Each structure stands twice: as C-alpha cells, then as structure tokens.
Amino acid sequence: MVGMSYFNSEKPKPRFSRWGIVSLLALALAGLSFLPSGYVIERPGQVFNVMGEIDGKQVISSSDLESYPSESRFDITTVxxxxxxxxxxxxxQVLAAWADPDQLVLPIDTVFPPNLSTEEVRAESTLQMEVSQQDAIAVALKQMGYQVPRSLYVNSVIExxxxxxxxxxGDFVVSAQGFAITTFEELKATIQATGDSELLLGLVRDGxxxxxxxxxxxxGDSFVIGAMLGYTYDxxxxxxxxxxxxGGPSGGLMFTLGILDSFTPDSLAGNNHVAGTGTISSDGQVGPIGGIKLKVIAAKDAGATVFLAPSQNCxxxxxxxPSGLSVxxxxDLEDALIVLDQVAAGTKLPELKCTN
Incomplete structure (x- = not known):
C-alpha cells in the first residue's frame, strides 16, 4: 500500500484573530483606567463676579460703609x-489631558507636597484665601483714606x-532675636539667617x-518653624x-478692586467686564499665581474683554x-487703577508685551 499525504489547501489561520487583538487592547485600556498615574490635571475653573451675589448673598457687603451701584463687573478666575x-x-484621563491644550498635567508632588496630607493642603489653601481677603480689605480701605493698623499673628501651628x-x-509675634518685627518678610529673613540655631521670639499671648x-x-532649601502666620487688622x-x-490667595487683586468699586461713587471700569488674578500684599503689590494660561481661558469663556495679570506671570x-481678550x-494696585481708567474711557489697550 502506497502511503499518501494529504494537504489542506486553505491558508493557516492566524494564531490571534482580529477580535483577539481588539480584546487585548480593550483589556490594556481597562488596566490603564485603574492604574494610578502620579499626576493631577488642572482645567479652567469657575468664574465669580465679586460685584454680584452667591447663594442670594452679596459677595461684598458692609454694615458701616455706604454702597454705590456699579456698571462694572470684576471676575475672580479659578482653576x-x-x-x-x-x-x-x-x-x-492623563493621556486625554496631555492632548488637550485647555488642560494641564502636573506631577502630583508639585500640588500636594509629600510631607502634607490632602487635608492639610486644603486647610492651607483656605487659610491663604482668608488672609488674602483681609489684605484686600486693608489695601482698599487705605486707598479710600482710612488708617488700618495691623499686627503679625500665628494663625495655626502644624503638629x-x-x-x-x-x-x-492667636499669638502675636512682636520680635525675633531681640529685634522688633512687624512683617512676615522680616520674620522669614530672620529664620533663614538663624538656620538650625535657636531662634528667640517675642510674643504677646492673652495680653x-x-x-x-x-x-x-x-x-528643602530653607528653614521653617512649622507655623502659619498672617496679619490681623484693626x-x-x-x-x-x-x-x-x-481657596488660595489669587483673588486678592480682584477683591480689592471690587471693594473700591462697591464703596466709591463711580464705576471703576465703566460698563466693562474685567477679569483677573493676582495676590495682593498689604502694601498693594500684585504677586504671581499659578494656572494663568487656564485662567485667561476661563475669563474669555465667561465673557470678559479685559484681563488683569501679574507682571511676574507675563x-x-x-x-x-484667547482672541478677543485684552491682557x-x-x-501693583496703582497700575491696575490706571488700566481701569483707560478701560472706562474706551481707550484701546496695547498688545501684550513683557518688560523686565
């Protein structure tokens, strides 16, 4: 008997079918959806009109000062x-955000320091907002001609x-290393100069x-004592x-402008819609903030035509x-008021230009 071999004329089937490849991709994507990334994502946030109301309550109010109607709108922008x-x-989510120019992907340690819990970061952010509001009130009242005494005090202590x-x-800090201090900057400089040696602090506690x-x-690169300090004003x-x-301190400038506009007769910006951001120091200096590129997007989406930005973020x-938004x-506050005078007068603002 002659042996015979039989061959199948059909082509061999691939080891993995098309559906198998799709299934593997689906499993890979499913795995990515559960795998922590180590990043956080920032997006344009809410916009708040400080001349308006929130939950039926005026954002800015006073039982002592006469308020005036205003045609201006001042927006605080957030991320x-x-x-x-x-x-x-x-x-x-991270890959989608990387592909979206209106989102920003950041390493988590840049937003939530490893030595602080999420609750501590949020508490610090809330404190920064409270301090910025107090500074804004103080700056605005001084601009209106009032005397506003202040003291440096301990707001909270980290365990x-x-x-x-x-x-x-509640402790009031009045001296460091035997020298009188009145500002946080003076205290911070003394702490850095002291290094890891003993720091002598003069306090007033319960009078x-x-x-x-x-x-x-x-x-890191600096020395700390583990206390959050701020100013209390009379x-x-x-x-x-x-x-x-x-949270955060970035609403300081816009709060200041809103207070001035609420309690002075004229509309600071005429009938214009102005948004902005920036911290405000007790002497009226405007400081830098984070997320500026996202905040101008939020401002434009809310209908603002002018945006006030700190010089250090230029x-x-x-x-x-964004097109249609003048930056x-x-x-400082003086610069901001000059810009608002130009806006109220209908003067076209120049193109954005940064100078040292």
Whole structure:
C-alpha cells in the first residue's frame, strides 16, 4: 500500500484573530483606567463676579460703609483640579489631558507636597484665601483714606514641627532675636539667617508679653518653624467678603478692586467686564499665581474683554491669550487703577508685551 499525504489547501489561520487583538487592547485600556498615574490635571475653573451675589448673598457687603451701584463687573478666575494624593487621575484621563491644550498635567508632588496630607493642603489653601481677603480689605480701605493698623499673628501651628507646643494660634509675634518685627518678610529673613540655631521670639499671648525659643528645621532649601502666620487688622469699618468654597490667595487683586468699586461713587471700569488674578500684599503689590494660561481661558469663556495679570506671570501668557481678550500687566494696585481708567474711557489697550 502506497502511503499518501494529504494537504489542506486553505491558508493557516492566524494564531490571534482580529477580535483577539481588539480584546487585548480593550483589556490594556481597562488596566490603564485603574492604574494610578502620579499626576493631577488642572482645567479652567469657575468664574465669580465679586460685584454680584452667591447663594442670594452679596459677595461684598458692609454694615458701616455706604454702597454705590456699579456698571462694572470684576471676575475672580479659578482653576479646577482633578485628583489628589489619595485618588489620582487614571492614565486614560492623563493621556486625554496631555492632548488637550485647555488642560494641564502636573506631577502630583508639585500640588500636594509629600510631607502634607490632602487635608492639610486644603486647610492651607483656605487659610491663604482668608488672609488674602483681609489684605484686600486693608489695601482698599487705605486707598479710600482710612488708617488700618495691623499686627503679625500665628494663625495655626502644624503638629510635630519645631513650633508645636510652643506657639499657639492667636499669638502675636512682636520680635525675633531681640529685634522688633512687624512683617512676615522680616520674620522669614530672620529664620533663614538663624538656620538650625535657636531662634528667640517675642510674643504677646492673652495680653501678656513673653519670650520663647524655637530651633528651625531644614525643609528643602530653607528653614521653617512649622507655623502659619498672617496679619490681623484693626479695621475702621466692617467689610464682609463671601465667596463660598474657594481657596488660595489669587483673588486678592480682584477683591480689592471690587471693594473700591462697591464703596466709591463711580464705576471703576465703566460698563466693562474685567477679569483677573493676582495676590495682593498689604502694601498693594500684585504677586504671581499659578494656572494663568487656564485662567485667561476661563475669563474669555465667561465673557470678559479685559484681563488683569501679574507682571511676574507675563512670559507665560505670550502666545496664549484667547482672541478677543485684552491682557493688561500690572505690578501693583496703582497700575491696575490706571488700566481701569483707560478701560472706562474706551481707550484701546496695547498688545501684550513683557518688560523686565
């Protein structure tokens, strides 16, 4: 019997079918959707008109000052944040954000420092907003001609730090290393100069003067004592600011302008819609903030035609200003008021240009 071989004329089937490849891709994507990324995502956030109301209450009010109607609108711009240390965005969300020019992907450590919990970061953000509001009230009242005395005080103390069990919330700090201090900058400079040696602080607690010693600790490139300080003011008139659950110090400039516009007769910006951002110091200096490119998008989407930006953020905005929005760079309150005079007069603002 002759042996015979039989061959199948059909082509061999691929080991993996098309559906198998699709299934593998689906499984890979599903895995990415559950895998923490180590990043957070920033997006344009809400916009708040400080001349308006929130939950039926005026954002800016006073029981002591006469208020005036205004045609101007002043918006505080914010950035929304997706993710925190306990719940990162997944890789699909991160990849989508990287492809979207209206979103910003950041390493989580840049927003939530490893040495702080999410709750501590949020508490610090809330404190920064409270301090910025107090500074805004003080600057506005001084601009209106009032005298506003201030004192440096301890707002809170972080556990397990050099200041823990030595400083308490409400302490007034009046001296450091035997020299009188009146500003946070003076205290910070003294802490850095002291390094890891003993720091002698003069306090007033419950009306009684006392002295304590604290040894600062190294944190990164600087020394810290572990206390959050701010200014408490003796305001000659009561001004109440209500903005709900918004944190950070970046609303300082716009709060200041809103207060001035609320309690002075003229509309500072005429009938124009002005948005902006920037911290405000007790002497009226406007400081830099984060997320500026996202904030101009939020401002434009809300209908603003003018945006006030800190001078230190100028370079970030070059080439990123939405069409139809004029950006004015300001260094301090005086600069901002000059810009508003031009806006109210209908003067066209110049193209964005950064100078040293």
């Amino acid at each position: 929304s944040l997706l993710g925190n240390r306990e719940a990162n965005p997944n890789w699909i 397990d730090t050099p200041a823990s069990k030595k400083l308490i919330a 009684i003067e006392r002295q304590i010693t604290i040894t600062p600790a190294k944190q 305001f000659p008139a009561s001004v109440l600011l209500q903005l709900g659950d918004v 370079e970030e905005l070059l080439g990123h200003v 004015a760079i300001v260094r």
